[in-house]
Amino acid sequence: MMIKDILSPFSAWKKVFDKPVVIKDPINDRPGADRYRGFHKNDIETCIGCGTCEDICENEAIDMIPVEGIETKDGDSGLRPSIDYGRCCWCALCVDICTTTSLTLSNAYNWVEEDPEAYRFTPGVDEKPWQNEEKGWKKPEGNYEFYSLNRVSMEHLHPEERSDSFVEMVKGYSKEQAEKEADRCVECGICTATCPAHMGIPEYIKAIRNDDLEEGLRILYDTNPLPEICGRICTHKCETVCSVGHRGDPISIRWLKRYIADQNPSEKYKQILESESLKKNGKKVAIIGSGPAGLSAAYYLALLGYECTIYEKLSQAGGMMRYGIPEYRLPYDQIDKDINYILSLGVKIVYDTTIGKDIMLEQLEKDNDAVFAGTGLHLGRSTRIDGSDHKDVYQSIEMLRKITQGEEVHVAEKIVVIGGGNVAMDITRSLARLQIQKYGKVQIITTSLETEDIMPADVEEVVESREEGATVMPGWAPQHIEIVDGKIKGLHVAQCLSLFDETGNFNPQCNLENTRFFEGDMVVESIGQGMDLSYLSEDIKEQLEMGPRGRIQVNDVFQTSLPWLFLGGDIIQGPDVIHGIANGHIAARGIDRLLSGE
Amino acid sequence: MEALLDRLKTRFGVFDFEQKKTYQSFCSVDKLSLVSLVTYLKATEGFKVLVLISVVDWIEDGKFQITYLLNNPELKTDIGIRTFISRDNEEMESIHDLWEHAPTFQREIREMYGINFPGSPRVDESFLLEGWDDIPPMRREFDTKKYSEDTFFPRPGRKTNDPAEYMKQKLYPDEK
Amino acid sequence: MKNKLNILNWKPDRSSFPDMGEDGKPVISLDSEKFIKVWQGPNHPGITGNMSLELTISGDEVVESKTHVGYLHRGFEKLFERRRYIQCFPTCIRMCVPEPDTNEYNLARGVEELDGIEVPEMANWLRMIVLEMARLQVLLRMVPGQAGTMGLGLGVQWGMYYRELILDRMEELTGARIYHMYILPGGVRGLLPDGFKQRLEENLVKIEGFLKDIDKLILHNAVFKKRAIGIGHIPKDWVDQYGIVGPVARAAGYQRDVRKDYPYLYYDQIDFDYNIEHDSDMFARFLVRRKDLETTLDILRQIMAKMPDKGEIRAETPNVLHWKIPKGETYVRCESSRGEYGFYMVADGSEFPRRINLRGPSYTHAIAVLEKLLVNANISDVSAIMLSLATCPPEIER
Known part of the structure; x- marks a missing residue:
């Protein structure tokens, strides 16, 4: 023990002259950090009420409640998260998983109310002083994701391999690919309402994750007795509302359905679906x-x-x-x-x-x-333009039927297809294959009234048509078919400006100054059916x-x-x-x- | 580690040997050989430190797994020893005489899983749950959620909706 | 030693009680009117949490002590059973209030080991910086806190200010001051904000100044020395027998530091030493922590110098809403400010953990060690001894 030990502590006295370090009004003098996890904000216009925040909340602090003025419609449940601050722990997992990034936290520090019920509130609906605060915890853009935003890519036959044959071009998912794709689903169920058959989409995707494909098949047959077919050619309206699609690729619901159907052998269907003995009712x-x-x-x-x-x-x-x-x-x-x-x-x-x-x-x-x-x-519909009564003007729907029935169809060296829907793409690509078989090359122009952004055909159909050598020219209105010496020479088109008039009726307007001529020996009309x-x-x-x-x-x-x-x-x-x-x-x-x- | 395993295999019949990391492995041993194995590891092989005793409830197999994790501070290696006991006869030999803190673990396990360690000091005294009259709460059949719903009252006025179900009510209530 | 003041070396004569029975155990009968029972706690005795000591005292001497816990039991390990792995993460941190990050780290590491996930380099550096900052802010309370338990509260108040500086940095980096929730399974939740390193360095310089202040106030303090030297002595052979870890073991001359013994993250790239003392009393433990504080400052500087500026912060993981972890078990440990802090994790292949068991240092320190150490201690030293063992009830009860 030294004498120093007795004197040294007294040096603390010199701190008497130091400036105090205490902040008098910390709430105002020292605002929260940029990332501070304060109170919830929600952009209710962006929010789709998918309830993923509710699912991840480990404290069951979030309720999904109807909100006045928010309509339930395709892709939006009309519900919005309401948070019980008696339970919330401000972990912000709800923010990190939010499918639309509508949910964020402000950097506000304090909130004082006399009424305890006030601490149960619906962010973005109930007015709060911090709701326009810029700072606070946000989903860290690009830093990390709680589920993959990228779809597991589906393997296709290469254009060279497929363009001369009618072999199925989409290969289907492997087990590993399907499970990886199924893993991306957040199980919100927004898709079910949009599916015309209201299929149990999250449920069968879950069956894939659990590798219980028999259960998956039962779920499919609850609402859809044609899963192999739908798994290939469904228009998959569900995927357009998929909540994961707001920030990334929507879940590949159609291919997952196909995966379930493909993996179950047909001879086991009766056993799986428990349909071995059905009672007849005599009607x-x-x-x-x-x-x-x-x-x-x-x-x-x-x-x-x-x-x-x-x-x-x-x-x-x-x-x-x-x-x-x-x-x-x-x-x-x-x-x-x-x-x-x-x-x-x-x-x-x-x-x-x-x-x-x-x-x-x-x-x-x-x-x-x-x-x-x-x-x-x-029944095919005709454009009824001049020359459309020529014998080399065909209806796509009839041609497709004949191709299926194995009948010989007329395939010219140069073809013009009129139409912008999936049927037009089907006939374009079928004829392209036949052209390759007959002439060794593709010379097809497919033209539609609609411009590319509003074409009714699926985007991948258009892309794949082009890959296979067809020329797709959207935004042109057919004017007349030029016939010389009884033979078709081609199609005259004019730029299409608009499809509908003010009252919303179909009434295309054309710019007759801007015209083009698509050369062809035959014309196929594919503008709808009756x-x-x-x-x-x-x-x-x-x-x-x-x-x-x-x-x-x-x-x-x-x-x-x-x-x-x-x-x-x-x-x-x-x-x-x-x-x-x-x-x-x-x-x-x-x-x-x-x-x-x- | 390999050499040690061979010794343990011949002497105590350990099985299911798994090397998890360079310095950590796990193995299983019969309930009756456990205490002699632990004693041997402590006295002869330098596993002087008892890191923890932990229980895992494999209710579907009707078994409790008791894990003794020992550490050799000189060689800086861990060995985890698993032993399985039947859920019907939940009793295990005590190792309170080997380590001073072993009774604490055993007392907690007694309370949380109902596994008895006869002879362990104060093993029957309540550890955390004074006045607990339900089944030992860490057993898997103890339903926390149900307990909490029965014991506490939920805050009134909370109601939630499942988005898919709600959309069905709103958009296509008649179907199905 | 020549300036030794005899008055400071006075010790009471306690040779006469309690009476020893034939079995070598003290005979304690409350009816003899020689003994009284005193309950210390459960309201925060010392600064470490709700726990109570049932002390039997004779005069001012403790003759028997029993530790009672259960005031903070929240059943986390049970709650984990019905939470997905990602949902365990905001829960697990609550098993240690002053240093939640070690829980986050252990959980994340356990999940990653069981699922075989490789964490990006940047995330590992960020984890290190958070863990060291957490250690720093705990030690800033604990080092002067040792004197606080003896009535010298001034150092604690000073320490609080410097701790707040670190909490400010925590808030900036992690978004919260106490429960940071930063180390996610798979990575971390954010990069360093702009100018962070510079601000932290400014804080470290201030803290170095503070270290000089506490040296003057506490280290060179006759009263503190008198009350710390030789008190709460832990015999060396207790260390393994009781499972003593961390600074308490190091104060007994053992080289025990998880960061060096079982290097995790990039601690093998950092240059630092075991901080060893040999006297194994309260003062030695104070010195070890005091040195730890300096080492932590040094490690933080090394991390800042070595870490890259940018990089991926989280590995790609399965969708957290249905993340299944393959069947398996592991024990992961890290060095907290109080010593080895481990999670024993068992996964059963489902989306929910089968068992997560925390082994904290206090599990032995506060029960087996403390009960024995308090016998024959003066009642005024009880809370000081408790703090020197770094008892923390939440990690006993979970």
Whole structure:
């Protein structure tokens, strides 16, 4: 012990003269740091109410509640997060996982209220002093992600490999790829409402993650009896609202569905779906058309015990799925896999039978308890421009059918296709393949009224058409077809300025100063299809209630004003496969309700 | 590590040897050999430090796993020794005479899992949960959520909606 | 030693009590009116948290002590069972209030080891800087705090100011002052803000000045020395027998420091030494911590010099909402300000951990060691001894 030890502590006295370090008013004199995790803010316009913040909250502090003025619509649940500050721990995991980056924290330090209930609030809806504060914790852009924003890329055949054959070009996911893609899903379920069939999308994606593909198949068949087909060619409206798509690529829902269907062998379907013994209830339903709507109605009716007979005009089942969609997109064996399973449940198909010609509809009504018609849109529409009555002007829908049926179709060296939808791309790419087989090169120009940004065709269809050698020229309105010496020389087009007039009616406006000439020896029109209702006799037609634009009116279960007649599919809604499936399903329930007298 | 394993294999019949990191491995041993193995490791192999005793409840297999993690401060290596006991006969031999802090672990395990260590000092005194009258709470069959719902009252007025379910009610209530 | 003041060396004669029984244990009968029971706690005795000591005293001497815990039990280890790995992260930090980052780090490292995730280099450097800053702010309280337990509160108040400076840096870097929630499984949550290194360096310089102040106030303080030297002596052979770790073991002459023994992050690239003392009493432990404080300043400077400016901060992981960890088990440890701090983690292949078990230094320090060490101590030294062992109830109870 030194004398120093006694004196040294007294040196503390000299601190008496130091300036105090205490901040008098820390809240105002020392604002929070830029990243400080203060109180919640929410940009309710950007927020889609996906509830992912609620899922990750380990304290169950977040409730999803309806908010006045926010409408529930496709891609937005109409709910907004409300936070209980009695539970929140300000970890900001909700901010880090927010799919839209709408949720952030301010850098505010204090909030004093007398009423404890005030601490349960809806950020962005309830006015708070910090809600426009710039600083505070935000999702660290580009630094890290809690789920991958990038879709697992799907392997395609290279353009060189695929452009001369009709072999399926999309290879499908491997197990590893599918599980990785399924892992990206945040299970919000926003997609389910947008899917016309309201499929249990998060549930079957979860089944993939758990590697329980049998469960996955059961979930698919709950709402969709054509998963192989939908897994390939569905218009995947679900993916357009996917919450992950707000910041990255949406989940590849369609390919995941295909993965489940592909991995389950058809011979195990009956066992997996527990459909080995279905009880018959003795009632009969006739179905006209074996397209998606008809098959879907037949499937769900068969499950309920109805005896279903499908009448098909052509020699094979599938309707537009077989005859409209080229084989490279949807191989026939996959169509057969889905259809054969439905047939295995006791559904009968009568082929090569046209209702209204071979059998009258009145006869069907007599023989059956109810009739469902999903006859689709199989008549091509013409542009009716000058020269469109020439023999080398074809309808895409007819050509596609002939290609499927294996008939010879006329393939010229130079072709012009008119149309900007997926059917136009289908015929373009089918003809391109045939051109390569015949001439060794592709010379196709596909032109549409719509400019590229509003073309109805899927973007990948356009891209792939170009990869395969076709020239896609959007934004041109066909004027007339030039014919010299009875032979087509090409198509004159003018720049299209707008499609609709002020009242919203279809009325294209062209700039006739800016014209072009697309050379070609044949022209294919692909501007939409019409319905063929010739199977309805005049007598029946008179009894049916018609709506605007010549459509037949149906109620919410697709029942017409003739109680025994149900209509669905492209003739009512669409055109696409998934609406057909949804319509068929609902109609089946409607028929069941009608016949079981509930 | 390899040489040590061979010795342990022949003498105590350890199995499931796993080397996790360069300095850490785990192995399993029969319940009856455990104390002699631990004693041997402490006295002969230089594993002088007891890092922890921990229990894992494998309710689906009807077993408790007791892990004894020992550390050799000279060689700077860890060895974790697992032993499995039946959930029906939850009793384990005590090692309180080997380390002074072992009774603390055993007392906590007794309280949290209901595994008895006969002879361990103060093993029956409550450790954390004075006045606890439910089943030992760290057992997997003890449902924390249910306990909390039964014991505490939720704050009134909270209601949440599942986005998918809510959208269904709003947009297509009639279907299904 | 020639200036030795005899009055300071006076010791009471305690040879006469308590009576020893035939079995060698003290005979304590409250009816004899020689003994009384005193409960120290559960309100924060010392500065370390809610825990109580059931002391039996005779005069001012403790003859028996029992540690009672359970005032802070929140059942975290049970709660982990129903939380996803990412959700464990905001929960686990609450197992140690003054130094939450070690929990974050252990959890992250356990998950990464079990799932085989490689953490980017930049993230590891940032983890180091946060862990060292956390150690620094704890020691800034604990070193003067040792004198605080003896009634010299001035140093603690000074220390608080310097701790706040570090908390300011924490706030800037991590977004929070106490519960930083910065070290995520897979990486960290942010890069250093602009000018951070410079501001931290300014703080370190200030803290160096503060070290001189506490030397004058506490280290060279006759009262402190009198009350610390020779008090709370831990025999060397207790260290392994009781599982004593960290500064307490180092004060007994053992080279125990996880950072050097089981190098994690980039501590093998940092130049520092074990801080060893041999007397194994309260004063030796104070000296070790005092040196640790200096070492920490030095390590922080080395980290700042060595770390890169930019880089990836988080490895790509599966979607955190359904992150399954393959079946397996591991024990991960790091050096906290109080010593080895470890997580024993068992994963069962699901999205939820099967078991996460914390082993903190206090688990032995506050119970087995403290109960024994307090026997024959003066009651006024109890809280000082507790602090010198760095007892922290939340890590006992979890």
